[in-house]
Amino acid sequence: MSKGITQKSEDHSKWYTDVITKAQLADYGPVKGTMVIKPYGFAIWELVKDEFDKQFKATGHQNAYFPLFIPKSFLAKEADHVEGFAKECAIVTHSRLMSDEDNSIKVDPSSKLEEEIIVRPTSETVIWHMYKKWINSYRDLPILINQWANVVRWEMRTRLFLRTSEFLWQEGHTAHSTESEAREETLKILDIYESVSKNHLAIPVLTGKKSESEKFAGAVDTYCIEAMMGDKRALQAGTSHYLGQNFAKAFDVKFQTDSNTEEYVYASSWGVSTRLIGAIIMVHGDDNGLRLPPSIAPTQVVIVPFFKNDEEINNIKKYIDPYLKELESKGIRILLDDREKISPGFKFNEWELKGVPVRIEIGAKEIESNQLTIFRRDINQKEKTPINTLTNYIQDMLDQIQQNLFQQADKFRKENTFTVDSYEEFKTVINKGGFVRCGWDGTEITEKHIKDETKATIRCIPFDESPENKQCIFSGKDALHEAIFAKAY
Numbered sequence: 001m002s003k004g005i006t007q008k009s010e011d012h013s014k015w016y017t018d019v020i021t022k023a024q025l026a027d028y029g030p031v032k033g034t035m036v037i038k039p040y041g042f043a044i045w046e047l048v049k050d051e052f053d054k055q056f057k058a059t060g061h062q063n064a065y066f067p068l069f070i071p072k073s074f075l076a077k078e079a080d081h082v083e084g085f086a087k088e089c090a091i092v093t094h095s096r097l098m099s100d101e102d103n104s105i106k107v108d109p110s111s112k113l114e115e116e117i118i119v120r121p122t123s124e125t126v127i128w129h130m131y132k133k134w135i136n137s138y139r140d141l142p143i144l145i146n147q148w149a150n151v152v153r154w155e156m157r158t159r160l161f162l163r164t165s166e167f168l169w170q171e172g173h174t175a176h177s178t179e180s181e182a183r184e185e186t187l188k189i190l191d192i193y194e195s196v197s198k199n200h201l202a203i204p205v206l207t208g209k210k211s212e213s214e215k216f217a218g219a220v221d222t223y224c225i226e227a228m229m230g231d232k233r234a235l236q237a238g239t240s241h242y243l244g245q246n247f248a249k250a251f252d253v254k255f256q257t258d259s260n261t262e263e264y265v266y267a268s269s270w271g272v273s274t275r276l277i278g279a280i281i282m283v284h285g286d287d288n289g290l291r292l293p294p295s296i297a298p299t300q301v302v303i304v305p306f307f308k309n310d311e312e313i314n315n316i317k318k319y320i321d322p323y324l325k326e327l328e329s330k331g332i333r334i335l336l337d338d339r340e341k342i343s344p345g346f347k348f349n350e351w352e353l354k355g356v357p358v359r360i361e362i363g364a365k366e367i368e369s370n371q372l373t374i375f376r377r378d379i380n381q382k383e384k385t386p387i388n389t390l391t392n393y394i395q396d397m398l399d400q401i402q403q404n405l406f407q408q409a410d411k412f413r414k415e416n417t418f419t420v421d422s423y424e425e426f427k428t429v430i431n432k433g434g435f436v437r438c439g440w441d442g443t444e445i446t447e448k449h450i451k452d453e454t455k456a457t458i459r460c461i462p463f464d465e466s467p468e469n470k471q472c473i474f475s476g477k478d479a480l481h482e483a484i485f486a487k488a489y
Contacts, residue, residue: 003353007287012231013159019281019289020160023354033158033165040354041277043298045168048276049148051200051296052170055192061144061172066123066130068150072116074125078250084217085121088153090165092117119152124218124243124269127173128251135175135265137256142185143175161278162235162489169273175265177255179244182266186242189270190223193238201276202293202406203227203283204413205237206435206484208460213444216269220244226459226484228413229282232433234459234486237279240270278489283409290355291377293405294398299335301327301394302356304347306363313338319367323390330395352377357401358394378404423473426485430456435486437462439470439479446474456485 005022006014020026025041028034037045053063069092075081096111120126127145134140152166161167172189176182190207197205205225215222219241227237245264248254253265284291294300303320307313317336327334335356337347344361351359359375361382366372372390374383378401385393416434420426429436431454440446440458451457465482472479 003289003349005287005289005353008230008285015285015287016278016282017160019285019353023290025277025281026160028160031165033155035160035164035166037168037274040298044277044280044292044296045274047296047298048196048201049170051196052192052272053146053148055196056146056170056172059144059188059192061146061174063147064145065147065149066126068120070118070120070123070126072118074129075118077125078218078247080246081124081218081250085153088121088155090119090152090154092119120149121151121153122269122271123147123149123151123171124173124247125251128247128253128267131175131248131265132251132253135253135255138177138258141175141177141255141265142181144172144185145174146170146172159278159489161281162275167274169271171271172269174268175248175253176267177257177263177265179266182244182268183242186221186223186240186268186270189268190225190238190240193225193240193270193272197225197227197237197276198406200293200295201280201283202295202402202409203237203279204406204410206460206462208462208465208484210239210460211444211447211458211483213447214458216241218243218246219269220246224460226486227279227283228409228416228435228486229279229489230285230412231282232416232486234435234488235275235279235282236459236488237276238270238272241268243267243269284405285355286380288380289353291405292355292357294357294402297355297357298333299351299354299356300333300398301335301358301360302347302351303334303336303360303362304344304351305336305338306344306361307338312364315364316362316367320362320387323387326391327394330391332394332398348375352380358397376401378408420473421471426450426473427454430454430485430487433487435459435484437482437484438473439467440481440483441472441475441477442480443475446472450474450485454487456487459484459486459488 005018008015024038027036029036093116094107094111096108097105098108148170150168155163155165158164174185194207197203205227207225210222221242223240225238227235229235248264254262257263305316357377361373370387371384372387418429419437461481461483467479467482470479
C-alpha cells in the first residue's frame with residue numbers, strides 16, 4: 001500500500017492527522033469536535049489504561065462509576081471551579097423531542113427541565129455530593145476511588161486525541177482525614193504517571209508544579225507531567241491536584257475525628273486521558289507512520305509469510321507454528337498475516353504505518369536456510385537470526401526497542417531544552433521551539449506579559465528548580481522560581 005503520509009518536516013499538523021486516519025486509530029465523529037476511536041486505536045488505549053489501572057489498584061484504589069449528568073446548581077457551589085469550566089459546559093435543557101405536521105423534529109417545550117443539567121466536564125461536584133452521604137467519621141477515611149469514564153468539554157478548536165469535545169479518561173477522587181495524607185496521595189499519583197509514561201509509553205516527562213494561573217480550577221496546588229512533542233511543543237500529559245478542603249467546604253463534607261471534634265475532609269483529584277495516544281504518535285512517529293513502544297503495542301510481532309498457494313502457506317505454518325506458540329507462552333502479542341491476494345510489500349507498508357515493533361518475514365528461502373528475516377520498526381532495519389534462537393532473540397529485541405525509543409525521545413528533549421538569562425534570548429529561543437528554563441519573579445503580571453507577547457506559557461515549576469542568584473528574564477527582579485516555558489498544545 002502507498003502510505004500517502006505528509007512528511008513531518010513539510011507539515012507536522014497534517015502529518016499527525018494523516019497518521020491517525022491512515023493507521024486507522026480514529027476518525028471524525030458526526031458532531032463537530034467529536035472522535036470515533038477505531039479498534040486499533042482503542043486497543044492501544046486499553047493497554048495504556050490497563051497499566052495505569054494495575055498501578056492504581058496496587059496502591060489501594062478502587063474503581064467506581066458516577067453519573068454523566070450533574071445538576072447545574074452543583075457547579076456553582078465552588079466558585080473557582082465554575083469559573084474554570086463555565087465556557088466548556090454542555091447543558092441539557094429539555095428531556096423530549098416532538099415531530100410537527102411536516103415531520104420536522106423539534107424540542108418539546110413542555111419537557112423543559114426544572115433544573116438544567118450539565119454533561120460532566122469533570123466529576124468533582126457529583127462525587128463530593130455523594131461523599132457527603134458516605135463520610136461521617138474518621139473510620140470512613142480514606143476513600144480512594146478512581147473512575148474510567150468519558151467527559152465533555154465543548155472545545156472551540158479541536159484535534160484528534162489531543163483536544164476533542166468528548167474524550168475518555170480516568171479521574172481519581174480521594175478523601176482524607178489530614179492535609180499531609182492528601183498531599184502524599186497527590187504526589188504518589190504523580191509518581192505513577194511519571195513511571196508509566198517513561199517505562200511503558202517510552203516518553204520522558206518533566207514533573208513539577210503548575211503556576212497559580214495554570215492550576216486546576218478549584219485546586220490549592222496542581223502538579224503535572226509535561227512531555228515534549230516531535231515539533232518541540234509541550235503537551236500536558238497528566239495532572240494531579242491537591243484540593244485542600246475546598247470541595248469539602250463547598251459540599252459541607254465533615255467528619256468526626258478520633259478526638260470527637262468535627263473537621264472538613266481533605267482531598268485530591270487526578271487524571272490522564274486519551275490525549276496520551278496523541279503524545280505517543282507525536283513523540284515516536286516518523287515519516288512512515290507510527291512507532292509503538294512494545295509495552296503498549298496491540299501487536300508486538302507480525303509475521304508476514306511469502307506464499308503463492310495453499311500448499312506453501314500450510315508448509316510455512318507447520319514450520320513456524322511451534323516457535324510462535326513458544327513466543328505466545330512468553331506473553332508476546334503475535335499476529336500471523338496470512339491474508340490472501342495481498343502482496344507482502346503491501347503488508348510491510350501497512351504494519352510499518354501501524355507501528356508494529358517487529359516484523360518477521362518467512363518463505364521457502366527462510367525455511368531452507370533455517371534463518372528468519374527480522375525487521376525492527378524503531379530503526380527501520382532488517383536483521384537475520386537462526387530460527388532456533390527466535391524466542392530469546394525477539395524478547396531481547398523488544399526490550400531493546402522499548403529502551404531505544406525512550407532514549408531517542410529523551411535525547412531529543414535534552415537537545416531542545418535551553419537555559420536563558422535575558423528576555424531577548426528567551427524570545428529568540430522560544431520562537432525556534434523547545435523548552436526554556438529561566439528565572440521568573442513569580443508574578444502573574446510577568447507570566448501574562450510573556451504569554452501575550454510570545455504565546456509561551458509556564459509548563460511547570462520543576463521540582464529541581466534552583467532560583468538562587470537568578471533574575472527574572474522579563475522584569476529583572478530577583479527570581480522567585482526557576483520555571484519551564486514552552487509553546488504548548
